[in-house]
Amino acid sequence: MGNIELNVSDTMRYSRHDHMNDLQLLLMYLDMGKYKEARKCILDKTAEMQQLAMLQKLCMPLTEEWLTTLDWRYPVFKSHLHCDIASKIEVQQIDEVLVDYLERLVQDVIPKIDQYAECQVEITVRTDAAGWSIQMTFSEIHAKQMNISENSSLLTVEVCAEEGQWTFIISGQLGGL
Template structure:
């Protein structure tokens, strides 16, 4: 799967489109008298926005942009984001982290079936001293064994596990 070039204008367009879809879904539920579903959609949308907003505390702006725009550029995947971040100073090279993530998704993209559904669960955790970013790709991958991860010596560590056709990899650093 190839990553789409994303301008600020395109990113804003995608964000507006996603937000309007959520509003239309809420309105549909209200029109059908399904208030619990409308309320749940509102709460889910609010929670998703809260996690996206929390990414700023990571203080890795390129990585934040990569995560925030992921599913707009990699349309074969859906994204589920969970963050638990305390702001802190980060020593890892932010640009290298974002580039590394892009290379990893490129490797995964080579093994996806365009007719299948793929969800990337992204869990970002950070304390004042350290951070971790875990991506779990859910969906049938054509890997038979864990692919070789690109090397890194840029202030963060990487590990990966392929189990039951689900690939989880974790980046961590200070």
């Protein structure tokens, strides 16, 4: 369940593997005459690629890389990304602090996941003219308390607990930076 360090070659290998799986699934549906399923497969993959393209509008390359490679570096996670990016951030200091926090967050979450479970992670990234937020909801969490605080003036963290899942909302302001 540990962190895997990725270089460009590793990233390309993981990406090729994922794309090959998607193409094989599509081919299987076509071979079986399941055209509705094949169409859904294409639409799902297209929507996923659109979300990744939207993430680039954030203009935070470290955060984009971290979110994009989460599943590859930590195979215990299966993430789903949704983006609503109306304003770019372009503040390198926020990018560095945010990635450091996200890395510490998953390091603290991993020991609280059932070792045989695949932890679903719903990630929503939003920005507008006034601020930004990243909401991460982890499922399959078995902990009575998780409070991973942040001591930065650049971001605020809110933790919400429900049965079997934890939600972390990391946010900050854009105006006046």
